[in-house]
Amino acid sequence: MKELTRRKRLRHFLIALFTVFIFVLPFFVSNNYYLSVLVVIGIHTTVVVGLCLLMGYAGQISLGHAAFYGLGAYTSGILTSTYNISPWLAILAGAMGTGIVAYIMGIPIFRLKEHYLALATLGLGLIIHVVFMEEVELTGGPSGLSKGIPYLAIGNIVFNTDFKYYFLVWTVALLAIILANNVVHSRIGRALRSIHGSEIAAQSLGVDTGKFKLQVFALSAVYASIAGSLYAHYITFISPSPFGLMTSIQFVVMAVVGGLSNIWGPILGVTGVTVLTEGLKSIVPQLIPQAGGEYEIVVFGLILVIIMIFLPEGLTSGVVRLYEEWRYRKERADETS
Amino acid sequence: MSLASELLQYLLSGLTMGGIYALVALGFVIIHNVTGIINFAQGEFVMLGGMFMVTLVGAGVPTVPALVLSVILVMIVVGIMEFGAIRSAKRASPVSLVIITIGLSTAIRGIALLVWGTNPYRLEPFTAGGPIHIGGATIVPQSLWVIGTTAAVLALTFFMFEYTYWGKALRACVVNKFAARLMGINPQKMSLFAFVFSAALGALAGIVIAPITYVTYDMGLMLGLKGFVAAVMGGLSSTPGAVIGGIALGVIESLGAGLVSSGYKDGIAFIILLLVLFLKPGGIFGTFGSKRV
Amino acid sequence: MRLLEINNLTRSFGGVLAVNDVSFSVDKGQIIAIIGPNGAGKTTLFNLMTGIYPPTHGTIMFKGTEITGLTAYQIARLGIARTFQNLQIFNNMTVLENVMVGRHIKSKTGFLGAIFPVWPVQREEREIVEHSLDKLAMVGLTDQAMQPANSLPYGRQKMLEIARAIALEPELLLLDEPAAGLNSTETRELIDTIYNLRDQGVTILLVEHDMETVMEIADRLVVLNFGNKLAEGTPYEIQNNQEVITAYLGEEGSGC
Numbered sequence: 001m002k003e004l005t006r007r008k009r010l011r012h013f014l015i016a017l018f019t020v021f022i023f024v025l026p027f028f029v030s031n032n033y034y035l036s037v038l039v040v041i042g043i044h045t046t047v048v049v050g051l052c053l054l055m056g057y058a059g060q061i062s063l064g065h066a067a068f069y070g071l072g073a074y075t076s077g078i079l080t081s082t083y084n085i086s087p088w089l090a091i092l093a094g095a096m097g098t099g100i101v102a103y104i105m106g107i108p109i110f111r112l113k114e115h116y117l118a119l120a121t122l123g124l125g126l127i128i129h130v131v132f133m134e135e136v137e138l139t140g141g142p143s144g145l146s147k148g149i150p151y152l153a154i155g156n157i158v159f160n161t162d163f164k165y166y167f168l169v170w171t172v173a174l175l176a177i178i179l180a181n182n183v184v185h186s187r188i189g190r191a192l193r194s195i196h197g198s199e200i201a202a203q204s205l206g207v208d209t210g211k212f213k214l215q216v217f218a219l220s221a222v223y224a225s226i227a228g229s230l231y232a233h234y235i236t237f238i239s240p241s242p243f244g245l246m247t248s249i250q251f252v253v254m255a256v257v258g259g260l261s262n263i264w265g266p267i268l269g270v271t272g273v274t275v276l277t278e279g280l281k282s283i284v285p286q287l288i289p290q291a292g293g294e295y296e297i298v299v300f301g302l303i304l305v306i307i308m309i310f311l312p313e314g315l316t317s318g319v320v321r322l323y324e325e326w327r328y329r330k331e332r333a334d335e336t337s
Numbered sequence: 338m339s340l341a342s343e344l345l346q347y348l349l350s351g352l353t354m355g356g357i358y359a360l361v362a363l364g365f366v367i368i369h370n371v372t373g374i375i376n377f378a379q380g381e382f383v384m385l386g387g388m389f390m391v392t393l394v395g396a397g398v399p400t401v402p403a404l405v406l407s408v409i410l411v412m413i414v415v416g417i418m419e420f421g422a423i424r425s426a427k428r429a430s431p432v433s434l435v436i437i438t439i440g441l442s443t444a445i446r447g448i449a450l451l452v453w454g455t456n457p458y459r460l461e462p463f464t465a466g467g468p469i470h471i472g473g474a475t476i477v478p479q480s481l482w483v484i485g486t487t488a489a490v491l492a493l494t495f496f497m498f499e500y501t502y503w504g505k506a507l508r509a510c511v512v513n514k515f516a517a518r519l520m521g522i523n524p525q526k527m528s529l530f531a532f533v534f535s536a537a538l539g540a541l542a543g544i545v546i547a548p549i550t551y552v553t554y555d556m557g558l559m560l561g562l563k564g565f566v567a568a569v570m571g572g573l574s575s576t577p578g579a580v581i582g583g584i585a586l587g588v589i590e591s592l593g594a595g596l597v598s599s600g601y602k603d604g605i606a607f608i609i610l611l612l613v614l615f616l617k618p619g620g621i622f623g624t625f626g627s628k629r630v
Numbered sequence: 631m632r633l634l635e636i637n638n639l640t641r642s643f644g645g646v647l648a649v650n651d652v653s654f655s656v657d658k659g660q661i662i663a664i665i666g667p668n669g670a671g672k673t674t675l676f677n678l679m680t681g682i683y684p685p686t687h688g689t690i691m692f693k694g695t696e697i698t699g700l701t702a703y704q705i706a707r708l709g710i711a712r713t714f715q716n717l718q719i720f721n722n723m724t725v726l727e728n729v730m731v732g733r734h735i736k737s738k739t740g741f742l743g744a745i746f747p748v749w750p751v752q753r754e755e756r757e758i759v760e761h762s763l764d765k766l767a768m769v770g771l772t773d774q775a776m777q778p779a780n781s782l783p784y785g786r787q788k789m790l791e792i793a794r795a796i797a798l799e800p801e802l803l804l805l806d807e808p809a810a811g812l813n814s815t816e817t818r819e820l821i822d823t824i825y826n827l828r829d830q831g832v833t834i835l836l837v838e839h840d841m842e843t844v845m846e847i848a849d850r851l852v853v854l855n856f857g858n859k860l861a862e863g864t865p866y867e868i869q870n871n872q873e874v875i876t877a878y879l880g881e882e883g884s885g886c
């Protein structure tokens with residue numbers, strides 16, 4: 001009991017510390033480029049937190065999350081630019097719509113397991129992406145929405161600079177993390193993890209595993225959708241290209257790199273991968289001048305392979321394990337002395 | 338053009354692509370049955386085959402030696418991949434293995450991008466000559482090459498399964514992995530063999546299709562996925578099923594694209610996939626072995 | 631009243647009749663052992679009773695209602711819990727959390743409550759913890775509560791599965807070879823735990839190969855052989871049943 005309270009306090013303390021860090025950080029970052037990278041990290045973190053709930057806790061893979069990200073972005077984009085609906089309402093509509101789509105599509109998809117599930121989610125993602133490309137009247141097709149998407153605003157604060165948007169995005173990302181943390185340490189979180197541990201045992205303890213898979217899939221889709229809406233209002237223009245398979249894979253890479261079953265994994269994974277790709281963007285052209293813009297996918301692929309082989313639990317769990325081993329050894333040393 | 342000849346046209350182009358899908362699907366089935374892995378990098382083998390061929394021919398190597406050399410090169414690359422990555426991760430969970438092969442395919446595609454860039458490459462057809470007319474439909478000679486090669490390779494594969502030691506060993510693994518192990522077949526060697534053999538199938542597919550579709554660094558993604566769809570249609574563990582699945586997919590896709598909308602062509606394969614998975618999770622032509630609880 | 635009634639239960643896998651026309655019934659408060667050689671169909675019988683897969687023929691009645699065809703989680707909710715022959719511990723959780731999953735159906739926090747843990751949710755969470763710690767104490771795992779479950783030795787993991795199963799407060803508990811792999815001290819503890827549960831009113835059905843243990847604790851035995859029910863009766867009756875001796879006990883001597 002005491003140990004439980006201690007762990008809970010530690011978690012809350014870390015979250016509080018991180019929150020302070022996040023909201024102080026932009027005051028020390030004067031460079032606009034760095035700020036914009038931080039904004040993107042915040043947006044991606046929101047997606048990956050949801051994906052980690054699905055993959056790390058419930059143990060279900062999704063290779064189609066970019067499509068949910070896209071559904072959020074397109075709902076926001078279309079409703080605000082074409083129909084002049086309030087952006088906040090549009091975000092809400094996108095989140096609910098995406099959640100419902102994910103839930104309904106999940107009903108047949110989650111009868112599948114493992115690689116069939118991977119393929120089915122991938123297929124779903126591709127189909128939704130094809131719709132973005134083909135429904136020209138609604139989405140503008142491959143060239144994207146023609147009308148501009150408005151900035152978000154609260155009262156007369158318009159989120160039209162990286163600095164202001166940073167606070168909005170990270171408030172959402174932190175909320176995403178905190179709420180996911182609540183879920184993880186609840187009856188629902190345990191039910192999800194039990195599915196990952198042994199689906200048969202979970203069922204024989206009365207856990208309706210099918211229902212929970214659907215619910216967490218829908219929840220993770222809602223996370224992605226909200227992040228997508230934030231992306232749309234940040235860039236103020238959208239086309240299908242950021243919502244394809246590569247982005248889905250990128251989300252999975254970020255989740256896997258950070259470590260799937262730890263709430264800090266997404267931040268670490270997203271930051272690590274983003275810093276790496278941004279770093280490569282400035283280094284690689286100097287080394288290989290003729291390289292195109294997408295060489296980063298080599299690195300993605302290799303990171304994925306290396307992490308899965310050598311650190312299958314991801315960076316965070318690796319660090320946590322090292323820390324626990326250290327603590328254990330220290331306790332042993334204290335006992336003997 | 339009359340509806341009948343239009344249908345014939347779709348059928349012919351469907352057969353061409355279907356042959357390619359069949360080769361890729363066969364590779365999936367062989368690797369899956371021998372190792373239990375779904376190799377999402379299968380499509381990259383196709384791309385590599387096409388790219389090596391284009392490069393060699395471009396460097397002045399005659400068609401036949403270039404073809405042989407390309408296939409061998411792909412086999413070497415895949416052999417290294419199996420040795421370096423797949424083998425070290427054999428004990429990983431199925432989801433981890435899926436992620437690993439996705440990582441490998443992404444890396445291969447990226448390297449191809451670095452080496453060959455984003456431009457599509459064109460390969461001259463194997464034989465010159467204009468389109469051939471068959472009952473109101475036309476077909477380019479290269480399509481005949483594709484269909485012919487596919488048929489020949491499939492015949493050879495099944496011949497090998499029946500009459501050679503390695504083929505029989507492979508088939509034993511395909512039919513019953515456990516029994517194969519009892520018979521003293523080394524699973525590690527078989528895994529390497531399965532990957533390299535599937536690489537050859539994929540490379541051949543890439544080479545014969547190159548004059549028709551052009552070769553791009555990212556062609557493997559879709560081809561691989563559709564090959565997998567075909568394999569799933571065939572039940573994922575049946576070799577004839579994979580072939581029938583591939584051809585069926587090619588034809589359905591071609592008909593769908595022609596009759597409905599070509600923009601949704603890539604969507605069609607996945608709608609079929611979802612339908613197959615939901616309605617008949619054992620595949621149209623096969624059944625999955627039931628899993629022991 | 632009959633707690634459990636199994637009528638003409640049959641299940642085949644392809645051509646194999648794993649369970650063939652088996653009928654028997656269990657009264658409340660009994661300890662019933664199911665014995666039989668390897669492959670006799672004992673685990674299959676458990677899987678049928680817990681809804682892992684449906685029977686090919688036959689019915690299962692629990693407390694007078696038919697449960698044939700219900701899913702595993704529905705059956706668990708009616709009050710049947712089980713352990714597994716091949717351990718199914720949640721390796722990704724601590725010992726305590728494993729048992730806490732066992733409280734799933736006795737608690738009701740939903741997704742909304744999980745996302746926003748208001749006071750009643752926290753109170754329920756505390757109840758879950760207390761209850762689970764009680765169950766861990768019953769099997770002597772209190773000190774290991776915060777350890778990762780997979781760090782426990784095999785015998786302890788088996789006790790953990792029992793703790794997790796009884797966290798459901800089941801009326802009927804199915805134990806699939808609970809003593810296999812336990813040393814003699816652990817077996818003793820297991821037997822005490824089983825008696826303890828029986829005294830609390832839990833009816834217990836167990837599969838066991840260790841004849842000494844079985845004959846000691848079981849009120850009645852059901853003997854399976856090649857999917858068929860060979861005999862049923864008290865330990866004394868079974869020990870003196872000629873058919874059982876030739877089919878099963880004889881084989882035991884020569885085989886394993």
Ligand SMILES: Nc1ncnc2c1ncn2[C@@H]1O[C@H](COP(=O)(O)OP(=O)(O)OP(=O)(O)O)[C@@H](O)[C@H]1O
Binds near residue numbers: 627629669671715
């Ligand atoms: N899922 C399944 N698919 C195919 N055959 C099965 C399956 N489950 C069990 N069998 C077969 O049914 C028969 C009974 O198996 P079961 O596991 O019920 O035996 P058991 O009595 O529990 O044996 P043991 O003492 O070894 O645990 C065996 O022949 C087994 O091979």
Ligand SMILES: [Mg+2]
Binds near residue numbers: 672674715
């Ligand atoms: Mg058994």
